[in-house]
Amino acid sequence: MIRIFLTVTLLCCVISCKNEPEKSQDLSESSSEVNTAENTIPTDNEPIKLTQKGFEVTPISHATMVLHWDGSIIYVDPVGGAEAFAGQPSPDLILVTDIHGDHLNVETLKAVSTDKSKIMVPQAVADELPTDFDAQVDVLKNGDFKERFGFKVEAIPMYNLREEALKFHTKGRGNGYVIEKDGMRVYISGDTEDIPEMRALKDIDVAFVCMNLPYTMTELQAAKAVVEFQPKKVYPYHYRGKDGMSNPGTFHGWVKKSGPGPNIEVIELDWYPNK
Ligand SMILES: [Zn+2]
Numbered sequence: 001m002i003r004i005f006l007t008v009t010l011l012c013c014v015i016s017c018k019n020e021p022e023k024s025q026d027l028s029e030s031s032s033e034v035n036t037a038e039n040t041i042p043t044d045n046e047p048i049k050l051t052q053k054g055f056e057v058t059p060i061s062h063a064t065m066v067l068h069w070d071g072s073i074i075y076v077d078p079v080g081g082a083e084a085f086a087g088q089p090s091p092d093l094i095l096v097t098d099i100h101g102d103h104l105n106v107e108t109l110k111a112v113s114t115d116k117s118k119i120m121v122p123q124a125v126a127d128e129l130p131t132d133f134d135a136q137v138d139v140l141k142n143g144d145f146k147e148r149f150g151f152k153v154e155a156i157p158m159y160n161l162r163e164e165a166l167k168f169h170t171k172g173r174g175n176g177y178v179i180e181k182d183g184m185r186v187y188i189s190g191d192t193e194d195i196p197e198m199r200a201l202k203d204i205d206v207a208f209v210c211m212n213l214p215y216t217m218t219e220l221q222a223a224k225a226v227v228e229f230q231p232k233k234v235y236p237y238h239y240r241g242k243d244g245m246s247n248p249g250t251f252h253g254w255v256k257k258s259g260p261g262p263n264i265e266v267i268e269l270d271w272y273p274n275k
Contacts, residue, residue: 054071055069055184055186055206056068056069057269058088059270060078060080060084060085061080061271062238062240062272063079063102063103063238064076064102065077065208066085066088066091067179068089069151069179069181070181070182072092072149072151073088073091073093074091074092074095075091075094075095075112076094077095077097077102079103079105081107081111082111082112085112090112090113090114090117092116092117092148093117093119093120093149093151094109094112094113094117094118094119095119095120095153095175095177095179096119096120096121097122097174097175097177097188097190098122098125098158098173098191099124099125099128102238103191104125106128109129109133110132113133113136115136118136118137118138118148118149119133119136120146120153120155121140121175122140122173122175123139124174140175141172141175142155142156142172142175150181152179152181153177153178156175156177156189156198157175158174158175158176158190158191159171159172159173160192160216161193162193164214165214165215168214169192169215174191174192175190176188177190184205184206185204185205186204186206186207186208187204187208187209188208189207189208190210191215193216193221194217194222198225199225199228201229201231202229204229204230205231205233206231206232206233207229207233208234208235208238209222209234209235209236209251210222210237211238212238212239212240212241212242212245212246213242213243213246214242215241215242216238218246219248219250219254220254222236222251223254224254226255227254227258227259227260227261230263230264233264233266233267235268236248236251237271238271240272248266248268249268252266
């Protein structure tokens with residue numbers, strides 16, 4: 001009896017040890033991990049660490065995310081109230097791309113920012129902010145650069161191309177962003193189609209690219225642009241449209257079928273945990 005028990009225990013141990021690497025592989029697939037070299041394997045009580053040169057992505061919802069980068073915290077398009085950021089550290093830098101409700105919410109900005117936070121916005125967003133924010137707001141127009149907390153941020157145009165969509169995002173109003181530190185470059189598309197300015201991006205390590213209709217673009221348009229500027233990693237995000245979700249898997253497939261596909265890692269996260 002004891003021998004049987006021991007055998008079973010040993011077997012379980014062998015099986016669980018054998019499963020260990022696959023388990024961590026699964027986690028890296030389903031989480032926001034962007035580099036296996038520096039991954040830490042989470043224990044049950046520990047949040048998943050997602051590391052590339054100290055770079056971690058936490059999707060909050062749709063266009064809203066938290067980036068942990070080299071000890072600094074960056075919020076992108078914080079909306080959803082303070083509760084959407086429960087458990088997150090306060091932001092050093094906040095980037096807002098546009099005036100629409102899925103990108104700008106003044107109450108959320110008030111709730112999550114501290115006196116030390118710097119907030120980068122296009123003029124159209126600045127116009128919506130109460131004067132209490134004046135001391136911490138940097139206004140960037142398309143093409144402008146600003147450096148804060150060691151991050152160099154460039155405002156990239158974001159706008160529609162299709163005739164029927166021109167009304168959604170006029171050129172010059174909103175900002176996409178390229179954030180750069182120590183040679184690592186992260187692109188946040190904001191709401192845009194596959195504009196020449198996106199296709200011309202260079203040396204992007206991580207890209208967040210939108211795809212939803214009728215407001216931005218199709219999965220195929222997004223894939224064509226991504227194949228052109230060839231980021232090392234791309235996160236499809238902002239994919240809930242007027243009549244349902246676009247399919248990040250379709251985008252993934254298009255990218256992988258392309259010539260440069262093998263060199264571009266597509267990372268699908270759940271951007272709609274509360275749908
Ligand atoms: Zn949007």
